[in-house]
Amino acid sequence: MESLIIRPGHLTAHQTARVLGITLGGVRQLVRRGQLTRSGGTPRQPWYKLADVQALDAKRRAREAA
Template sequence: MESQIIRPGHLTAHQTAHVLGIGLDGVRQLVRRGHLARSGGSPRQPWYSVTDVSALDAKRRTRNAA
């Protein structure tokens, strides 16, 4: 299987899960619920925008701090 080179400004699903402190299934649930959108890659190896992931992380931290 050939590995894709990820575009600058994007994260893999594994990197996204790490940033958000969740598992891959949690990332899939966020996508399914419309909280996070894929921004590239392939169906089996999606990429997510760093900006979107950072904004979601900040929103989750703010909500958890309250």
């Protein structure tokens, strides 16, 4: 497996799933629904902007707290 060097300020799909507390399939669903946008990487190993993931996490936590 080829190792990719990820740009600063970005997360891999695995890291994104861990931050959001969901599965990789859940990350794919967020992308499919337009709630999260890929910002680099490859089709098989996408990256997501850290700021976007943090904003989505905060939004999800606020909804759970309400």
